[in-house]
Amino acid sequence: xxxxxxxxxxxxxxxxxxxxxxxxxxxxxxxxxxxxxxxxxxxxxxxxxxxxxxxxxxxxxxxxxxxxxxxxxxxxxxxxxxxxxxxxxxxxxxxxxxxxxxxxxxxxxxxxxxxxxxxxxxxxxxxxxxxxxxxxxxxxxxxxxxxxxxxxxxxxxxxxxxxxxxxxxxxxxxxxx
Numbered sequence: 001x002x003x004x005x006x007x008x009x010x011x012x013x014x015x016x017x018x019x020x021x022x023x024x025x026x027x028x029x030x031x032x033x034x035x036x037x038x039x040x041x042x043x044x045x046x047x048x049x050x051x052x053x054x055x056x057x058x059x060x061x062x063x064x065x066x067x068x069x070x071x072x073x074x075x076x077x078x079x080x081x082x083x084x085x086x087x088x089x090x091x092x093x094x095x096x097x098x099x100x101x102x103x104x105x106x107x108x109x110x111x112x113x114x115x116x117x118x119x120x121x122x123x124x125x126x127x128x129x130x131x132x133x134x135x136x137x138x139x140x141x142x143x144x145x146x147x148x149x150x151x152x153x154x155x156x157x158x159x160x161x162x163x164x165x166x167x168x169x170x171x172x173x174x175x176x177x
Contacts, residue, residue: 086125110145130168147171
């Protein structure tokens with residue numbers, strides 16, 4: 001069973017030691033960077049992803065209330081203008097350790113995250129995420145989990161670069177009213 005736990009002194013080392021496949025490096029920042037980012041930008045929520053008692057991944061997200069304008073972190077832009085007048089959760093990062101990929105854990109984590117977010121933030125109308133246009137594995141996973149393209153493409157900085165930008169496709173999954 002997939003569950004999400006806060007990153008604490010007990011699981012910190014294990015979370016930062018989770019590894020992406022070599023082919024995925026460059027599609028997102030590593031977990032240590034994400035945890036540092038969450039420390040600096042207090043609206044970000046980091047969580048360790050477990051399958052029963054086994055740590056399998058990491059996620060980073062934030063709740064975006066309708067109409068709230070705040071200082072955003074690197075590469076974020078102003079997402080509240082894209083909210084369709086609804087509260088939402090922005091799913092900033094999802095990573096599944098390379099040892100657990102290809103076993104259905106990514107899709108299960110996305111689906112369970114939807115239930116988790118709706119329970120934590122009952123007012124949300126949707127969950128949004130973005131992925132690089134050349135991230136075919138991510139695109140396939142998000143599509144399989146019900147995240148549909150909005151057709152919007154945003155220009156964002158490539159992780160680890162100062163002046164390289166890429167286009168990212170926006171995807172959303174809406175909740176039924």
